[in-house]
Amino acid sequence: MEHYNIDQKIQEFMADIEARNPNEPEFLQAVKEVAVTVIPFIESRKEYSGMKLLERMAEPERTIIFRVPWVDDKGQIHVNRGYRIQMNSAIGPYKGGIRFHPTVNLSVLKFLAFEQTFKNSLTTLPMGGGKGGSDFNPQGRSDMEVMRFCQAFMSEMCKHIGPETDVPAGDIGVGAREIGYLFGQYKKIRNEFTGVMTGKGLAYGGSLIRPEATGYGVVYFAEQMLKTIDEDFNGKTVAVSGFGNVAWGVIKKVHELGGKVVTISGPDGYIYDEAGITGEKIDFLLELRGSGNNRAEDYVKKYPEAVFHAGKRPWEVKCDVAIPAATQNELDLDDARNLVANGVICVTEAANMPSTLEAISHFVEHKVLFSPGKASNAGGVATSGLEMTQNSIRLNWTSEEVDARLKEIMIGIHKTCRDYGKEENGYVNYVKGANIAGFVKVAEAMLAQGIV
Numbered sequence: 001m002e003h004y005n006i007d008q009k010i011q012e013f014m015a016d017i018e019a020r021n022p023n024e025p026e027f028l029q030a031v032k033e034v035a036v037t038v039i040p041f042i043e044s045r046k047e048y049s050g051m052k053l054l055e056r057m058a059e060p061e062r063t064i065i066f067r068v069p070w071v072d073d074k075g076q077i078h079v080n081r082g083y084r085i086q087m088n089s090a091i092g093p094y095k096g097g098i099r100f101h102p103t104v105n106l107s108v109l110k111f112l113a114f115e116q117t118f119k120n121s122l123t124t125l126p127m128g129g130g131k132g133g134s135d136f137n138p139q140g141r142s143d144m145e146v147m148r149f150c151q152a153f154m155s156e157m158c159k160h161i162g163p164e165t166d167v168p169a170g171d172i173g174v175g176a177r178e179i180g181y182l183f184g185q186y187k188k189i190r191n192e193f194t195g196v197m198t199g200k201g202l203a204y205g206g207s208l209i210r211p212e213a214t215g216y217g218v219v220y221f222a223e224q225m226l227k228t229i230d231e232d233f234n235g236k237t238v239a240v241s242g243f244g245n246v247a248w249g250v251i252k253k254v255h256e257l258g259g260k261v262v263t264i265s266g267p268d269g270y271i272y273d274e275a276g277i278t279g280e281k282i283d284f285l286l287e288l289r290g291s292g293n294n295r296a297e298d299y300v301k302k303y304p305e306a307v308f309h310a311g312k313r314p315w316e317v318k319c320d321v322a323i324p325a326a327t328q329n330e331l332d333l334d335d336a337r338n339l340v341a342n343g344v345i346c347v348t349e350a351a352n353m354p355s356t357l358e359a360i361s362h363f364v365e366h367k368v369l370f371s372p373g374k375a376s377n378a379g380g381v382a383t384s385g386l387e388m389t390q391n392s393i394r395l396n397w398t399s400e401e402v403d404a405r406l407k408e409i410m411i412g413i414h415k416t417c418r419d420y421g422k423e424e425n426g427y428v429n430y431v432k433g434a435n436i437a438g439f440v441k442v443a444e445a446m447l448a449q450g451i452v
């Protein structure tokens with residue numbers, strides 16, 4: 001009876017969300033993952049039940065959509081679409097990255113902004129949830145084209161952000177170069193030097209360790225997961241996808257802890273390097289990324305002992321730990337089956353929502369340690385939060401200080417997820433733990449602030 005009621009509540013909730021947000025599959029997927037784990041919790045608490053908390057969290061406080069016109073090097077005019085989703089400001093200013101990628105649309109950014117709210121809550125730092133971006137494709141564009149695009153984008157976005165309002169950062173397609181151009185344009189228009197963006201260069205208010213932070217944080221989190229079954233990274237074989245900033249940080253730290261990363265991947269396929277991606281090969285990833293080709297295959301040209309598998313994903317290799325670090329929905333049920341059949345013990349998400357709902361269920365059914373990106377990759381935004389703190393107090397911390405805080409935050413998030421996610425048989429459901437823990441802090445703040 002009890003179960004019937006809860007299942008019905010979840011179905012009714014989702015039916016309403018689906019009706020309000022048609023044609024937004026990624027957003028619906030992210031909300032469903034949360035609804036399934038959080039609604040039973042809400043219904044067990046008198047103070048939460050009936051307050052429409054999750055309904056409110058699933059509706060952005062503000063959605064800004066704008067035209068971004070710009071001129072290329074040949075004098076041709078282009079029109080892109082820009083977005084900023086201001087999802088939830090209950091616990092702090094909106095905070096979340098800017099993504100420049102042809103796949104960007106309202107659904108993708110709303111899913112990211114929704115996840116961001118829970119993630120930022122988990123970090124314990126005072127940051128609300130937001131996300132933005134454009135369908136602009138930086139690939140193949142010159143420096144000056146990228147600069148003009150960033151200036152056009154910021155000319156509108158600067159009306160809606162500020163260090164106490166909304167603090168964007170980078171994401172896919174937005175790195176140090178783009179952050180510099182965006183920050184420069186904000187400063188020019190608003191005539192103020194403030195910590196309005198994170199991921200800045202060291203010369204103008206950036207934080208040490210920020211480039212490494214997401215990947216390092218993921219590995220600190222995975223280390224804690226392994227510890228729950230008396231394991232560690234020493235001697236473990238690790239499969240990683242992607243070869244961007246996050247994958248790079250992951251690979252550096254896994255290597256430091258004695259593990260061996262054997263794969264990276266790009267949109268073109270994956271490479272398998274049996275000897276392990278170590279030493280100068282790790283630095284080569286930065287070159288690969290900087291080349292603008294976005295091809296994993298180029299790794300094999302430099303290191304012919306590695307094997308390139310065209311059009312495939314790395315989840316078919318035998319590994320102990322899998323760390324998806326590319327993008328959303330890059331690991332489906334078939335991939336999960338392959339990983340489990342090959343004896344994977346731990347899957348730690350580094351990207352945002354890389355696993356489909358079916359893949360997650362498969363891991364959970366097989367009692368594989370599994371953590372959702374909103375918990376395990378929270379070190380990125382947490383370190384951005386530390387950058388905000390340093391900007392506010394006008395001081396720069398050393399690498400050691402930032403890294404120590406990052407590690408402490410990741411250990412804290414792991415403990416929180418464990419406390420909320422531990423099931424009767426002892427298995428830790430990190431999805432449930434992350435969703436409930438992330439929800440509670442935002443819910444408490446929203447309840448205290450009234451219906452606003």
Ligand code: 8G0
Nearest residue numbers: 096097169170171380381384
């Ligand atoms: O630095 C950030 O706030 C940031 C940048 C890119 C992605 C994310 C994330 O949490 O997914 C955060």
